Amino acid sequence: MKKIPRFNSCDLLNQEDLTQDFVIFDLQQILTQRNNIASVPHKHLFYQLLFITKGEGKHFIDFQTYHVKKGDLFFLNPGQVHKWDFNSSTNGFIINFTEDFISSFLSDNHFLDLLPFFSNTSNQDSILNIDNHYSTILNIFDKINFEIHLQKDTDLNLVRVYLLELFLLCKKHYFHTDNFSYNQLQPSNLVKQFEFLVEKHFYKLRFPKEYAELLCVTPNYLNSICQKIRGQSAGELIRSRILLESKRLLVNTDLSASEIAYKLSFKDNSYFSRFFKKHTGIAPDEYRKS
Known part of the structure; x- marks a missing residue:
């Protein structure tokens, strides 16, 4: 029986091939080494962030096509079907993380579910273009990448703080751009x-x-x-x-x-x-x- 490919632990391996609840990749690394996997329709058992810093191409999420550009930030839920077709110069970051990575750190177990951009009912909410805050968002990804790959003793709680900072800034940006009022x-x-x-x-x-x-x-x-x-x-x-x-x-x-x-x-x-x-x-x- 033909099934949608579903990736789990293979995309949650760190540089030592150990399964983690959180990993961050350079997009160029994925395009070079594993583009054949991501270029076919597939889904994950974890959450994924895709941040574009350079290049262009197409990102297919379920049955919508997005023409990616610098500053695009995609939020993917577990179970969403997607694939991409990026040119070879496209760059950015991919973050994969489990729900436990965040929920174990917070008293609110539904924190992720209530973020406006993690939605399975409206793919339009799954993408933000953060042009006006590009440097700030890039800095957060750089801090996470530094902590995971370049620090001798990685502090995962610090990574969680950076990730929460990213979510809260994006939430503020979402409500601002959609002209939501306090009420x-x-x-x-x-x-x-x-x-x-x-x-x-x-x-x-x-x-x-x-x-x-x-x-x-x-x-x-x-x-x-x-x-x-x-x-x-x-x-x-x-x-x-x-x-x-x-x-x-x-x-x-x-x-x-x-x-x-x-x-x-x-x-x-x-x-x-x-x-x-x-x-x-x-x-x-x-x-x-x-």
């Missing part, structure tokens, strides 16, 4: 919690009222906040996540439409086919061949 921060946080629950339960829970109950709000309030923050209702966000997974499975596996319907908890294949065609305009088998 919108609390509703935005609710939407992130909703998206976190959708990511966790979309295989089984399909209705806004089920998520509203988990969030202790009314379905109408959840819908209105999602519409205000995301431009889509709660139901549309749930359907978008199911549709994304459907496309991933159709394109990157050889599961039949019936098997995908069963995996996604549709009551039968015909119901899945109607759902898919309604939202894409074509049948699942046609989409697979396109």
Whole structure:
């Protein structure tokens, strides 16, 4: 059975080939030594940051294409399918880290889930261009790289502090560039919690009222906040996540439409086919061949 390649420990090895919860690579090193792996669709079991400091090319995340340029910073969740096609002069940094690397350091176990740029429901949130703060962000990556590779006694807690600094600066940049006001921060946080629950339960829970109950709000309030923050209702966000997974499975596996319907908890294949065609305009088998 054809499956999406899934990388775990192979991308969490340090220079001594020891498995770590955190690693940082020079992008040129990856392009030179392992570009054949990253240039095919794959997913990870860890979080990944990709920061472009030079060059150009294309980065494909699920079913969107990004033309990369200097200053682009990508945030990838575990499970997101991506590949890249960069020219040979492209440079930057790649950071891979496990959830435990951060959560073990913080009292808030959902810190990563509530960051606006780690989202599986909207790939548009997965990229920031930090032109105005390029030197500051580059300095953080340089400090992390120095601590990991050049210091005799690496202090991982210091690396965690640098990583948190990066996240908090990017969060501030995100809200500033999207013109969020102070009054919108609390509703935005609710939407992130909703998206976190959708990511966790979309295989089984399909209705806004089920998520509203988990969030202790009314379905109408959840819908209105999602519409205000995301431009889509709660139901549309749930359907978008199911549709994304459907496309991933159709394109990157050889599961039949019936098997995908069963995996996604549709009551039968015909119901899945109607759902898919309604939202894409074509049948699942046609989409697979396109």
